[in-house]
Amino acid sequence: MATGNAEAGIGHYRQGSVGEVFLAFLKLGLTSFGGPIAHLGYFREAFVVRRRWLDEHAYADVVGLCQFLPGPASSQVGFTIGLMRAGFPGALAAWAAFTLPSAILLVLVARGVHALDSAAGAGLLHGLKLVAVAIVAQAIWGMGRSLCPDRQRASIAVGAALIVLYSSSSLGQIGAIVLGGLLGLWLCRSSAAGASDGGLRVPLSPRIAMAASVTFFALLLGVPVLRALAASQELALFDSIYRSGALVFGGGHVVLPLLREGFVAPGWVTDDAFLAGYGAAQAVPGPLFTFAAYLGAVAQPSNFLGGAALGLLGIFLPGMLILIGTLPFWDTLRQRVSARAAMAGINAAVVGILAAAFYDPVWTSAVKAPADFGLALVGFVLLTMWRAPPLVVVMITALGGVALALR
Secondary structure, three states, X not given: OOHHHHHHHOOOOOOOOHHHHHHHHHHHHHHXXXXXXXXXXXXHHHHHHHOOOXXXXXXXXXXXXXXXXXXXXXXXXXXXXXXXXXXXXXXXXXXXXXXXXXXXXXXXXXXXXXXXXXXXXXXHHHHHHHHHHHHHHHXXXXXHHHHOOOHHHHHHHHHHHHHHHOOOOOHHHHHHHHHHHHHHHHHOOOOOOOOOOOOOOOOOOHHHHHHHHHHXXXXXXXXXXXXXXXXXXXXXXXXXXXXXXXXXXOOHHHHHHHHHHHHOOOOOOOHHHHHHHHHHHOOOOOOHHHHHHHHHHHHOHHHHHHHHHHHHHHHHHHXXXXXXXXXXXXXXXXXXXXXXXXXXXXHHHHHHHHHHHHHHHHHHHHOOOHHHHXXXXXXXXXXXXXXXXXXXXXXXXXXXXXXXXXX
16 A cells, blocks of 8 residues: 555554564563553553554544453553554554563473373462462453443343353354344433544545455355364364454453354363463463463363464454454544444443453362462452553462462
8 A cells, every 4th residue: 555545544644664563563562561451551652642543532442442342452452553553564563572472482381281290380370270269250350341331231241151160162252242232222322422532544445345244254154064074183273262362352361262162062172271371371471362272282282382382373463454354444433322322232241251260260160279269369369459460460379379289
């Protein structure tokens, strides 16, 4: 795309180089701990306050769109900032620099999981599982307060939790999301009243957006057909991961039940290894969705790099495709009360889905004794009340798991 057209698409913001985008996001990819909400704070400080690549209104529009769509919200925000700054090459540079550090660290963790067969190693894995208890409890606490502030949305969340708890397949999760959207149209119209001012302009044409949307749905509907016709584990892995990335609303923690259904149920990854990896993902910077790289590496130990790459591609691709497909039309879509009401219901439903996942597998697999509950409770209080960095909580809880195993 020509530079002139790109400049027209983003208004008065100066175009930059791919190199400056990569270096700016690499620093964040190496230092951004704390999950997607914290990442949005890092992005604002780096690109609105210090570098002034965009102003507050444009940044608020980017965040609003990415929270509206399925996929990894913080990674989508970074992708959009890179797109506005340096076109598609800048968007890819922003994604790679922010994502690869944590993905590499988690692949290294995946290579070490099979070696932890001693008592201390088992204790370490159990401690990481207890980290997941604290982290998911914190996520439910925070998301419930912001996404279920009234009785209508709280009821939608409870209904979604019940559907997932009493369902034996991933169709229950999909049904809960769909039902949440429908109930949102009915119950949440008053809370969705009012639209933000301003607009979001990016160097994308409607033709590119439509092509991305077609690709998104073609992969979502076509890969399962190919999976049924061809006996390929790689295709099966990609199908499970892509479907998880395409259906997750509400951030990284909500992908937990979808990925567990895709990896643990077929026997590719054990519950212990799954939850240990999820706990380890809290100790690395960058997006939580890089957990998929860990899962791909564990699921294919003979080709762990290929499995990790497949995991990364599958989990991030759908969110980026739907983002590209929506960007040129966002200003019109966000003015519709019905769209915001449906999204309010969907967001409430994902709180319920996460609550169901907190019970099974997170709680049932990790908390076996009073000491386990006590250690998880320490982690939860450190996160919520002391505002301790997740890395510190992971270290304390993991070492606590070792101590419990060796006592």
